[in-house]
Amino acid sequence: MSRLKLTVNDKPYDLDVPESRTLAQLLRLDLGLTGTKIGCEEAECGICTVLVDGVPVDSCMYPAFKAQGAEILTIEGLKQNGDLHPLQKAFIDHGAVQCGFCTPGLIMTSYALLKDKSDPSDHDIKVALKDTLCRCTGYVSVINAIHSAASDLRGEGAHPWKRVNTVEPLNAVGQPVPAQEVVAKVTGAAMFADDYAFEGMLYARTLRAGYPHARILSIDTSKAKALPGVRAVLTHEDVPGENIHGLVYSDWPVLAADKVRYMGDPVAIVAADTADIAAEALALIEVEYEPLPVVADPEYANTPEAPRVHEEWEGGNLLKHIKVRHGDVEQGFAEADVIIENEYRTPTIEHAFMEPECAIGVPAGYDDEHKKLTIYVGSQIPYDDRRQASRALNLPEDQIRVRGTLIGGGFGGKEDIAGQIHVGMLTMATGRPVKMLYTRQESLLFHPKRHATIIRIKTGAKRDGTLVAVQAELYGDGGAYASLSDKVMTRATTHATGPYVLPNARIDCYVMYTNNPPSGAFRGFGVTQSAFAVEQNIDLVAEAIGMDPLEFRRKNAQKVGVTTATGQLLRESVGLLETIDHINQDMRGGNAEGFQWGWREGNKAYGWGVASAYKNTGLGGGANDAAAAEVEIFEDSIAEVRTSSADMGQGLSIVLAQVAAEELGMPVERVRVLLSDTDLTPDGGPTTASRQTYVSGNAARHAAATMRDALRSVAAERLSVPPSELRFEDGCIRYNGSGVEIGQVAQWMREQGQDAKVRFQYVAPKTQPLGTGGDMHFAFSYATQAALVEVDLETGAVKVIKVIAANDVGRAINPRMLEGQVEGGITMGMGNCLTEEFIVEDGVPWSTLLARYKMPSIKHTPEIVSRMVEHPTADGPFGAKGVGEIVSINTMPAIANGIYHATGVRIFSVPVDQDALLRAIKAGQTEVHTTWHDVK
């Protein structure tokens, strides 16, 4: 074996390593430089970018020995004399860091750019970062950060962050403070699951079905077990407890036993000394299958002749029939002057979080820190992981500890069990730590996705512009397992009225089991899909009665006092009208008269499109929506907030810190937040449904307030000052020109035998199940967006030039993180509309590679104008309600409506197919019902 000599971050190395290493593996495994992340191993995502002799390369596809003699620069090498590089500072200051997983790649690519160009244009930045993906930020903040760093490096000073307009901030709430882990994220020090390593750790891989639907006749693992270096090969027979998991319905085997129901179903798991050996072992496992007919289509699934995906499920392939009944639709349509009826289709969409799933099991008794079986994972629901692991591993819950690592993006895709139970099994079987890292390709194959839907919707209105009735039928492709299908498609159904007053509604949704990949939670949670249909039909109705699209929405908009189609009286915090007003103002100066929705210039057609939306905050539907948080004050006057809620980049930890700091009168830097550790942090519930700012935010707020009261009474007694004269400021309790640090007061509490610690469980206002009337949700967020699109009349290519977004978020707790949500949400919505589709053919995914799944890159970044509407909700922390989803929902219909105004062609199926669009334009057709998956 030859030696590898190279220099990394100015340090020379002479290494004896396998010649089969890639540069990324060398850096991570041999040199421990885990700041370089691996996102795809396809040279697609660019987040593994490092510089080789000054030139950026994808280190995951770069043989290490190709770098013989070279100088390598990684994210760890950017800091100079302990100071952050201007790029690192600028990424923090401009909010260009969310989950942080892609951050090292973005920064290294930007570093290479600034080496060559000291004052890059937007165009230069887009060229340089074209293939360095980020799923969270939407790139606007990244572009701003690079300009700022360039200016800083030129000696002209960094640019300040451009503040979005919000109501007057308080001491901590409303301030754009940077997120907690952000320095670690820009320096490469941040630890995601795959960055952990333990002495003696084994590497695990999963054997997957290989058939979309097949009976398992036999599994023979003997050859795999005999392979040197293999430590365990486990199948369904080895599941210690119940071989089942599932968030809402328990229908998903930990390891397939009698049959496989989709291509990603796990059949066997292997732990070995190296990942290569584990992969080799997979190939030696012999599984005999009897292929079964495949249920590939949700409408077919609902027919009597369709084979059953789950024989034992009493509903056949029908997972759930969801109904909304409100008023009398026949009567409503009888009153209508205009009725528009159409069928819309949305495809399966992949989360494509930049960090593939990874879980590590550490055996009980491994060391002092691991007294019980410990599972490290970046998960959105740690307590549910523990519950499900307990059941499958046959261990009491208190014998399992789930420790959340940083999460490289989630968007709903890290709620279901991935490898958590499997590493538990392998750890218990081998007595050694076991890491299960999914490859990108495995992640694509395995995890639940956004539901593909078919939505037939009929909308009626009177000539005067009053909506009178909506009738809709939705089919949701739930895939092989239930996951969160029930809840997701319920949201699609209840939101299928759009955010409008509708006296009569009849909506039926059929959620079907099929042999496609399971569908589950994904930002927007079903509303993304129904909004695509609703908002285009709304435009069509407006057109048919000759009314301006914004005016039509304004006339029918939900407002306080309205009762929704599920029977909920809206009592507060309905900011839809203001969002419409903002769009009206920013898009056309408030003047509808003479406004051109569409026009042509040369070979380009331009069009504006608008769409409104609403989205519930919280679980709703009668679920007990609670979160607990602990606040503890330490002697050094640091407050710690602890809750098991996930920060997947959206900025929850800083939101909790701000809320607690506000209540405690402390500087936010002195509040640290510990998340997602089932031994150390109380249950915050699932990080889903845009609920955590509201629910865990409230828990942290109330815990902090209770803590403050306790500190006040102890201080009052010790200092003999009436409680009413004590003020909480800057981490001190002040009185009569004097003061005492709260750490001191906490010390006094302890001396008195009291804990300087408060736990508070917040329970959100009670909600009602669908169909029972009353409040199905405790809050809704509202939004309106306008999109300006350009269509190339010679190619059909669609480009989004500008998006204006107005979001009613209740209260902006952290405007910088909020901006990131808005920009990232819009970009994700653009992806839904224009680029993304996970194609499955007869149960077999075609989209097996990131190279076959395009999501928006920096080159797609439009100009984004963001407006905040802050209609406070009474029970939300400082009035805040959910923002994670509402920001993304109406982009897709806004673009589709824009395309219609530009070209006269209505898009009924996404993503928009330029091929079909151009052919329609040339042929003078006004509808496109196909998309690129129909190009065969």
Place this chain on the structure above:
Amino acid sequence: MSLWNHYYTPSSIDDALALLAQYEGRARVIAGGTDLLLDIRQGHTAPPEALIDVTRIQGFSDIRQEGDTLHLGAGVTHTQIVHSDPITARATCLVESCGVVGGPQVRNVGTLGGNVAHALPAGDGTTSLVALDADAEIVQQGERRWVPIREMYLGPGVSLLDSTRDLLLGFRFALAGKGEASAFKRIMRPQGVALPILGCAVWMKVDDAGERIEDVRICIGPVDRVPTRADAVEAALRGTLIAPDSFEHAVVVARESLHPRTSKFRATAEYRVEMVETLLRRVLPLAAQRARTGEAVPEGVGLE
């Protein structure tokens, strides 16, 4: 299950050939590796025992001008081509095609030689090499020779070269002289694989007066299993006036003579026919203008 076990960086052609011979079919040539490693990872190519990296062979990373002929080593990266002054000025289409392949990270490593050896019928660099009427220098079964670029392609993904045995050494083509110029554009879709729906490279020579097209070479792909010249369209243009009517006539001829097919999840045949027209309308006038003025500023490099 390593993707490869041994990695060699020979410094001479003889050493590279000797290593290939030594491994008797179990070693493969690698340049940038951006295609090959992906193929191995995806199981399209069996993991070889050894990779023979040719990019450190003497001269393989050189761009060399000899009179009016340009020589490109097989290890020259897309980035090197994009930054080359003589290619920018006198083989502009190659800069325009190499400038849209992948992103900077891929262009910094991926080579034009690898692109050709991979034998994609619509490889962007290939389309331009065909229009430039380039030759490739190869060692095939021990014999070193020059072949016209199109002979490198036997079918989609099938190269004349056996990369467990043969070597691609480099390319040569004539740089544009007076009255000559080239241009390249392509059509992409924002979904699915990053392969062009259609690419079009045009090399053109105009007369001294700058009024007529004296000669033209057009490569549009993919319309066939291997890169092809649009002979009928070229013939229709030779000797005609540089005028919209001539280009429109070329479009009509293209519609009659070129028959692109539907490719699954990429483009319908009908759309491709439209794109042939769109591309000709965009590239022909651009090439003509460059040939007339002698000035060529590459378009779309890095970002289409």
